[in-house]
Amino acid sequence: MKIALLLTGNELMSGDTVDSNSAYIAQSLKDLNLVPFVKKVVGDDLALLISSIRELAQISDVLVINGGLGPTNNDLTSQALAEAMGSTISRNEYAFNELKKWAEPRGFILTESNLKQADLPDVCDVIDNPVGSAVGFRCIYNECLIMCTPGVPSEFKVMVENQILPLIKAHGATQLGTGQHGTMQLSNIITRLRLFGITESGLQDTINRVFPQWPKNVDLGFRVQMPVIEIKIATLGDDSAALNQHWVDKFTEYFSDYIIGRDSTRLTQALNRALLENGQVLTVAESCTGGAIAAGITSESGSSKVFEAGYVTYSNKVKMGTLNVKQQTLNSYGAVSAEVVEEMVKGALIASSSSIGLAVSGIAGPDGGTDEKPVGTVWIAWGEKGQVQSRCFHLPMPRTAFQNSVTAIAMDLVRRQVLGLPTNVDYFSELKRKAQ
Amino acid sequence: MKIALLLTGNELMSGDTVDSNSAYIAQSLKDLNLVPFVKKVVGDDLALLISSIRELAQISDVLVINGGLGPTNNDLTSQALAEAMGSTISRNEYAFNELKKWAEPRGFILTESNLKQADLPDVCDVIDNPVGSAVGFRCIYNECLIMCTPGVPSEFKVMVENQILPLIKAHGATQLGTGQHGTMQLSNIITRLRLFGITESGLQDTINRVFPQWPKNVDLGFRVQMPVIEIKIATLGDDSAALNQHWVDKFTEYFSDYIIGRDSTRLTQALNRALLENGQVLTVAESCTGGAIAAGITSESGSSKVFEAGYVTYSNKVKMGTLNVKQQTLNSYGAVSAEVVEEMVKGALIASSSSIGLAVSGIAGPDGGTDEKPVGTVWIAWGEKGQVQSRCFHLPMPRTAFQNSVTAIAMDLVRRQVLGLPTNVDYFSELKRKAQ
Numbered sequence: 095m096k097i098a099l100l101l102t103g104n105e106l107m108s109g110d111t112v113d114s115n116s117a118y119i120a121q122s123l124k125d126l127n128l129v130p131f132v133k134k135v136v137g138d139d140l141a142l143l144i145s146s147i148r149e150l151a152q153i154s155d156v157l158v159i160n161g162g163l164g165p166t167n168n169d170l171t172s173q174a175l176a177e178a179m180g181s182t183i184s185r186n187e188y189a190f191n192e193l194k195k196w197a198e199p200r201g202f203i204l205t206e207s208n209l210k211q212a213d214l215p216d217v218c219d220v221i222d223n224p225v226g227s228a229v230g231f232r233c234i235y236n237e238c239l240i241m242c243t244p245g246v247p248s249e250f251k252v253m254v255e256n257q258i259l260p261l262i263k264a265h266g267a268t269q270l271g272t273g274q275h276g277t278m279q280l281s282n283i284i285t286r287l288r289l290f291g292i293t294e295s296g297l298q299d300t301i302n303r304v305f306p307q308w309p310k311n312v313d314l315g316f317r318v319q320m321p322v323i324e325i326k327i328a329t330l331g332d333d334s335a336a337l338n339q340h341w342v343d344k345f346t347e348y349f350s351d352y353i354i355g356r357d358s359t360r361l362t363q364a365l366n367r368a369l370l371e372n373g374q375v376l377t378v379a380e381s382c383t384g385g386a387i388a389a390g391i392t393s394e395s396g397s398s399k400v401f402e403a404g405y406v407t408y409s410n411k412v413k414m415g416t417l418n419v420k421q422q423t424l425n426s427y428g429a430v431s432a433e434v435v436e437e438m439v440k441g442a443l444i445a446s447s448s449s450i451g452l453a454v455s456g457i458a459g460p461d462g463g464t465d466e467k468p469v470g471t472v473w474i475a476w477g478e479k480g481q482v483q484s485r486c487f488h489l490p491m492p493r494t495a496f497q498n499s500v501t502a503i504a505m506d507l508v509r510r511q512v513l514g515l516p517t518n519v520d521y522f523s524e525l526k527r528k529a530q
Numbered sequence: 531m532k533i534a535l536l537l538t539g540n541e542l543m544s545g546d547t548v549d550s551n552s553a554y555i556a557q558s559l560k561d562l563n564l565v566p567f568v569k570k571v572v573g574d575d576l577a578l579l580i581s582s583i584r585e586l587a588q589i590s591d592v593l594v595i596n597g598g599l600g601p602t603n604n605d606l607t608s609q610a611l612a613e614a615m616g617s618t619i620s621r622n623e624y625a626f627n628e629l630k631k632w633a634e635p636r637g638f639i640l641t642e643s644n645l646k647q648a649d650l651p652d653v654c655d656v657i658d659n660p661v662g663s664a665v666g667f668r669c670i671y672n673e674c675l676i677m678c679t680p681g682v683p684s685e686f687k688v689m690v691e692n693q694i695l696p697l698i699k700a701h702g703a704t705q706l707g708t709g710q711h712g713t714m715q716l717s718n719i720i721t722r723l724r725l726f727g728i729t730e731s732g733l734q735d736t737i738n739r740v741f742p743q744w745p746k747n748v749d750l751g752f753r754v755q756m757p758v759i760e761i762k763i764a765t766l767g768d769d770s771a772a773l774n775q776h777w778v779d780k781f782t783e784y785f786s787d788y789i790i791g792r793d794s795t796r797l798t799q800a801l802n803r804a805l806l807e808n809g810q811v812l813t814v815a816e817s818c819t820g821g822a823i824a825a826g827i828t829s830e831s832g833s834s835k836v837f838e839a840g841y842v843t844y845s846n847k848v849k850m851g852t853l854n855v856k857q858q859t860l861n862s863y864g865a866v867s868a869e870v871v872e873e874m875v876k877g878a879l880i881a882s883s884s885s886i887g888l889a890v891s892g893i894a895g896p897d898g899g900t901d902e903k904p905v906g907t908v909w910i911a912w913g914e915k916g917q918v919q920s921r922c923f924h925l926p927m928p929r930t931a932f933q934n935s936v937t938a939i940a941m942d943l944v945r946r947q948v949l950g951l952p953t954n955v956d957y958f959s960e961l962k963r964k965a966q
Binding site: 107109110116119121124131133134135136137139153295298299315316317378383384385386387391393395396397401402403409412416460488492494 | 540541542543544545546547548549550552553554555556557560565566567568569570571572573575578582585589600601602603604635636637641642643644661814816819820821822823824825827828829831832833834837838839840841842843844845847848851852881882883894895896897929930933
């Protein structure tokens with residue numbers, strides 16, 4: 095079933111008003127396993143509205159029009175729909191009575207402008223609006239179910255839940271019954287896997303290589319939500335549940351430890367959960383990330399169970415004073431070195447009596463790089479007392495991207511350590527292969 | 531000049547991703563006195579992309595296409611544009627070199643998927659992307675200027691400011707020359723003032739009250755970029771420079787110490803500059819913000835000149851151990867109290883030998899509130915040795931919003947302190963009025 099959205103209103107075009115209605119109905123349509131396939135937004139422009147209605151009705155099974163039902167001269171939906179269909183407008187008695195029923199208890203005197211809201215295309219039926227003055231209306235045109243809805247989000251939401259979704263469902267059932275449109279699949283199964291440490295293109299290349307013949311009834315989608323990548327596996331048909339499980343298993347096999355969770359799982363959540371489930375309390379000593387790791391962990395509620403103390407030791411003086419890093423270590427190896435980050439972890443473990451520690455020291459830039467240690471060099475150390483290890487990464491990118499990447503990689507190393515997963519993994523493999 | 535937008539990506543149709551790009555370009559086009567007249571959003575659907583490009587190019591002078599430039603099989607913009615114009619695709623040498631220039635310093639090995647990003651319609655010119663891997667591209671088709679841009683918001687924004695707007699301006703000038711389109715005003719003077727600590731509605735109310743007769747040739751715009759509000763003052767006409775200065779002076783008079791800078795100034799930049807110019811070095815002791823204040827300060831390059839040490843003291847044990855907060859103070863007043871945050875500042879000043887200190891302790895929620903100290907209560911202390919003061923705020927909002935607001939208010943209090951501005955200001959006054 096092909097669903098189109100048409101939104102109208104100058105305020106949507108100027109960028110002053112963020113359109114939340116189309117996201118709302120898209121989310122609601124998921125319950126019917128439907129996704130709108132096209133959305134058009136136009137200003138208060140009669141000719142453009144008319145041509146857009148004709149265009150979208152032609153290519154869709156359902157067209158939801160949103161906005162333009164108000165009392166002002168800019169509200170053109172009723173007129174545009176009538177002209178698009180070659181119909182005329184007249185006062186709709188039911189809509190008129192609804193308007194009166196809305197106005198009277200509020201002591202509202204209906205002006206000519208208000209009454210315009212009861213002037214509907216002759217072929218339309220009313221869609222009740224339980225929470226506002228403007229009713230919606232609907233008709234079938236070119237076999238397309240057209241529904242006009244109010245732009246006010248609170249009114250729109252109530253109408254979507256109570257009437258638009260049931261009307262779409264009923265329309266879909268009719269269509270399926272006639273055998274003309276058989277595309278509304280009610281047996282979709284969707285799984286969302288969340289991965290960290292692999293790029294979108296790396297993922298795509300692996301999939302192209304490992305599964306060159308991609309099955310038609312399995313729809314694969316990617317979404318990058320930095321630093322996480324989401325894979326959506328959607329399956330259709332009678333055995334879609336089994337099929338979905340089959341492909342989830344395949345992906346789990348190939349990307350195993352990169353998977354941090356399902357649905358909306360964040361890396362910070364995955365880390366905190368791993369710590370909690372293994373009875374670990376983490377302490378963090380940060381130089382180049384300047385507190386971003388601690389801030390990420392504590393952005394999650396309940397983080398006090400797994401985190402007590404963080405140290406932002408930006409200068410060498412503070413690395414020595416707070417974390418007991420030795421002057422000689424700094425002199426011999428420099429602040430960005432395995433030796434210094436390992437001493438930072440040890441110092442933080444002692445200062446905080448936490449069970450596991452993490453430390454980072456790097457050159458975020460744009461200044462401070464040398465030939466030997468260019469901007470983008472970072473050392474990360476982690477581990478429990480007596481078992482501290484470290485790795486070096488080269489991440490030559492703008493300051494903010496560098497800090498975000500170091501934060502994410504450092505968190506993931508601790509997640510892997512705590513869960514007993516390999517920590518020598520190739521992060522963002524394309525990157526590393528070349529860097530070595 | 532008629533501007534159309536075409537956005538592509540399944541994630542935009544599902545309601546999972548909110549489209550911020552079209553609002554951004556619409557706001558930016560205001561500087562040219564332009565508003566997009568139609569926007570279309572489609573999924574990753576080649577046929578629909580092709581027909582949409584043809585339709586929109588037919589009815590517009592400028593078509594901005596956004597998204598679909600990435601490396602995956604779902605990224606179809608280049609192919610769709612070529613097919614819409616009856617052109618073919620080949621590897622663009624310039625784009626290929628740009629891709630290599632982007633990849634090499636990052637140690638990134640370009641895969642076949644990546645190289646697809648350099649396959650452009652033959653008739654297109656490249657639009658440089660200074661901050662990402664995928665270049666944009668443009669061409670003229672049916673007298674319409676078509677520009678394809680990356681979907682990643684940070685890349686899109688840079689491209690809009692540096693290239694899309696100038697290209698539109700140049701295209702408009704050509705058209706103005708022919709006398710066909712005469713609506714673009716090119717003599718605008720624009721000043722952007724950045725404010726912190728006042729809401730958009732508070733600003734609007736003050737302006738309505740103080741300047742009831744708003745002059746027609748001065749266009750005022752607001753843009754909220756949390757936590758900062760930007761006021762854009764745009765003036766037209768022959769004496770627009772003097773007029774602009776007049777209104778900048780007026781605003782500076784009325785909103786004086788709320789103004790943190792011009793153009794894209796961030797609060798973190800304003801704070802760091804204030805510290806630098808007054809020879810101060812800040813230390814931060816954080817509880818409920820968990821490192822976010824330190825991370826904000828150190829997100830700016832050059833921050834090592836004004837910041838050396840941060841302490842994330844999430845538990846009482848660490849507040850005592852690291853910052854020397856007294857057990858008795860914690861017992862008598864609780865961790866969220868004037869007494870404790872003031873001891874935290876004093877402890878941080880001693881531990882770090884910084885010249886000025888800042889400390890926060892509050893209840894971020896969702897748990898941990900009491901009748902006396904509900905979720906959203908926070909104490910902030912700041913000052914130099916011997917001159918530490920504190921204030922309490924009630925910010926009943928979700929955890930992340932609370933942490934962000936506390937971070938911003940705390941930074942602004944230090945900015946004001948260092949600059950000798952009042953620190954007893956009503957932050958977000960509506961909120962406060964309501965909370966009391």
